[in-house]
Amino acid sequence: MGIRILKGGMMTTVQDLGRTGYQSQGFSVAGVMDVRSFKIANLLLDNPENEAVLEFTLIGPTLEFTSATIIAITGGDFHPQVNGEPVPMYTALYMNKGDILQFGSARTGSRGYIAFSSYLEIPVVMGSRCTNMKSSIGGFKGRKLQAGDYMNFRIKRRYLPFFLSRKLEPENFDQDSAEIRVVMGPQDDLFSRQGIETFLNQEYTVTSDFDRMGCRLEGPFIAPKETSDIISDGIAFGSVQVPSHGKPIILLSDRQTTGGYAKIATVASVDIPKVVQRKTDHKIHFRAITVQEAQELYLKEIKELDAMRNIIHQPCKEVLDCRLVAKRLMKLFE
Amino acid sequence: MQNIRILTAGDSSLLIEFGKEISPEINRKIAATIQLMKEQHIEGVVDIIPAFCSLLINYDPRVISYEEIRERMKALVRVDVKAGETRKRIFEIPVCYGGEYGPDIANIAEHAGLSEEEVIRVHSSRDYLIYMLGFLPGFTYLGGLDERLHTPRLANPRIRIPAGSVGIGGSQTGIYPLDSPGGWQLMGMTPVKTYDPSREMPILVEAGDYIRFVPVDEAEYFRIKEAVDRGEYQCTVHEEEV
Numbered sequence: 001m002g003i004r005i006l007k008g009g010m011m012t013t014v015q016d017l018g019r020t021g022y023q024s025q026g027f028s029v030a031g032v033m034d035v036r037s038f039k040i041a042n043l044l045l046d047n048p049e050n051e052a053v054l055e056f057t058l059i060g061p062t063l064e065f066t067s068a069t070i071i072a073i074t075g076g077d078f079h080p081q082v083n084g085e086p087v088p089m090y091t092a093l094y095m096n097k098g099d100i101l102q103f104g105s106a107r108t109g110s111r112g113y114i115a116f117s118s119y120l121e122i123p124v125v126m127g128s129r130c131t132n133m134k135s136s137i138g139g140f141k142g143r144k145l146q147a148g149d150y151m152n153f154r155i156k157r158r159y160l161p162f163f164l165s166r167k168l169e170p171e172n173f174d175q176d177s178a179e180i181r182v183v184m185g186p187q188d189d190l191f192s193r194q195g196i197e198t199f200l201n202q203e204y205t206v207t208s209d210f211d212r213m214g215c216r217l218e219g220p221f222i223a224p225k226e227t228s229d230i231i232s233d234g235i236a237f238g239s240v241q242v243p244s245h246g247k248p249i250i251l252l253s254d255r256q257t258t259g260g261y262a263k264i265a266t267v268a269s270v271d272i273p274k275v276v277q278r279k280t281d282h283k284i285h286f287r288a289i290t291v292q293e294a295q296e297l298y299l300k301e302i303k304e305l306d307a308m309r310n311i312i313h314q315p316c317k318e319v320l321d322c323r324l325v326a327k328r329l330m331k332l333f334e
Numbered sequence: 335m336q337n338i339r340i341l342t343a344g345d346s347s348l349l350i351e352f353g354k355e356i357s358p359e360i361n362r363k364i365a366a367t368i369q370l371m372k373e374q375h376i377e378g379v380v381d382i383i384p385a386f387c388s389l390l391i392n393y394d395p396r397v398i399s400y401e402e403i404r405e406r407m408k409a410l411v412r413v414d415v416k417a418g419e420t421r422k423r424i425f426e427i428p429v430c431y432g433g434e435y436g437p438d439i440a441n442i443a444e445h446a447g448l449s450e451e452e453v454i455r456v457h458s459s460r461d462y463l464i465y466m467l468g469f470l471p472g473f474t475y476l477g478g479l480d481e482r483l484h485t486p487r488l489a490n491p492r493i494r495i496p497a498g499s500v501g502i503g504g505s506q507t508g509i510y511p512l513d514s515p516g517g518w519q520l521m522g523m524t525p526v527k528t529y530d531p532s533r534e535m536p537i538l539v540e541a542g543d544y545i546r547f548v549p550v551d552e553a554e555y556f557r558i559k560e561a562v563d564r565g566e567y568q569c570t571v572h573e574e575e576v
Binding site (some may be wrong): 020021022023024025026029073125134135137149181183184185186187189222231232233234235236237238239256258263266267269270291292294295297302 | 341342343344345346347351354355356360381382383384385386387388389390392395396399400431466467468469470472473474511512531536537540541542
């Protein structure tokens with residue numbers, strides 16, 4: 001009654017929106033990197049917003065289903081196949097007992113997500129099912145998945161209404177270059193005017209030093225006024241930290257709770273998925289927006305996700321149209 | 335209190351900077367602000383990270399906007415903290431100093447120009463304020479280490495420092511809550527678990543509490559360790575007025 005991991009891929013973990021409320025004790029939030037793809041995967045199955053999924057990176061896993069369920073795959077395109085046949089993403093898919101779901105390496109994007117209608121049986125630790133690898137808590141034994149791991153489902157849920165309507169336009173992660181909108185601060189005042197101009201006008205390249213903790217960028221030196229060392233303070237998701245080497249690091253899901261380098265800006269929530277779906281050598285341009293604009297974009301995205309939820313709950317047109325149904329039936333009898 | 339700045343940290347966080355120095359007064363102000371936030375229960379606050387002289391607040395813009403939370407916090411940090419109104423908790427942490435428990439104690443003694451006995455006496459003769467927790471679950475940033483004991487970090491960090499190690503790194507002293515790589519000079523071990531995921535409260539202490547290191551011999555170390563392993567050990571905690 002669940003899934004067996006046949007191949008773990010490069011880095012496959014159980015994740016949800018993260019373990020919040022414990023950062024004052026030094027626990028990283030962890031949680032999914034691409035919140036948007038995560039939310040879409042769950043909404044395609046009418047799952048609760050924060051239901052745990054599998055997140056995989058650059059090389060996807062291979063899994064065997066030991067019971068029937070419905071899944072949705074979102075994020076980068078890892079060329080998903082069921083029993084050797086390609087299957088679509090951004091749609092609800094029936095899985096039968098014995099089916100083998102296999103992913104290749106990321107053709108576009110760098111992170112993928114699988115949501116399950118039967119919900120993974122993973123214990124809730126401090127309010128979350130997400131894996132915090134550094135503290136070895138949460139998720140599957142506090143670590144990434146490997147061959148032989150077995151997870152049960154919590155419930156039987158093999159029927160979803162409007163099944164044929166559960167299709168959305170796949171997101172496009174194909175761009176080599178992306179504009180990333182940021183809100184300046186909290187410590188932009190520690191950088192020289194020239195430093196800030198460099199940050200906002202020059203191109204930065206994603207290095208291979210890119211994991212769930214952060215994304216190191218290569219590019220022109222961002223000059224501080226005096227020093228970029230500060231008295232350690234709390235770090236937000238998407239903080240752009242600039243240590244004394246002058247190259248920005250975008251801090252992501254597994255970031256430490258606190259750090260001692262100045263943070264020139266913070267990536268707008270809606271653009272963090274764009275950052276985490278980058279690959280080594282991809283380009284990034286930063287553009288400053290106001291905090292109000294960033295919040296408007298965030299609220300707009302929530303509405304967009306609500307609209308998606310509506311779309312997949314409309315009866316499928318082909319089913320509603322009597323003539324189409326009649327035609328299909330005719331064909332069956334011909 | 336002057337010079338409090340409210341800074342933006344993206345569309346879902348606010349950073350309140352209470353000053354630019356590490357001092358017990360600023361730390362108390364932060365603790366009092368957190369207390370007020372808890373009492374007033376600000377809708378939409380998701381998480382907080384108190385640090386040496388700042389407080390990061392994560393909030394949900396769906397529930398509370400930037401302007402709203404900024405105004406709420408502006409009013410809140412204006413409230414004065416009165417002396418004598420707060421109490422402090424002091425946790426006694428038993429430590430077996432030196433020998434295989436603290437392989438670098440000779441380095442610390444040599445650097446300070448003291449004997450090992452004096453290093454132990456100086457280290458265990460004062461209470462250390464927990465300014466913040468961070469870096470690892472339950473890792474305490476303690477203030478107030480005697481200047482004579484300030485010792486540079488190891489040139490070659492260790493790959494694995496066992497949980498419970500007590501050490502010195504520069505002007506800081508502290509306890510490793512779990513096995514971790516690190517460059518601190520190790521001076522002893524405590525059998526007490528400052529982080530235990532199987533406990534109802536995984537982290538023993540909070541920012542604003544104090545730690546008092548109490549030297550114990552090897553026999554006492556093992557006696558306490560056994561009690562800890564049975565889940566029967568209770569840390570001695572003193573309460574005093576600030």
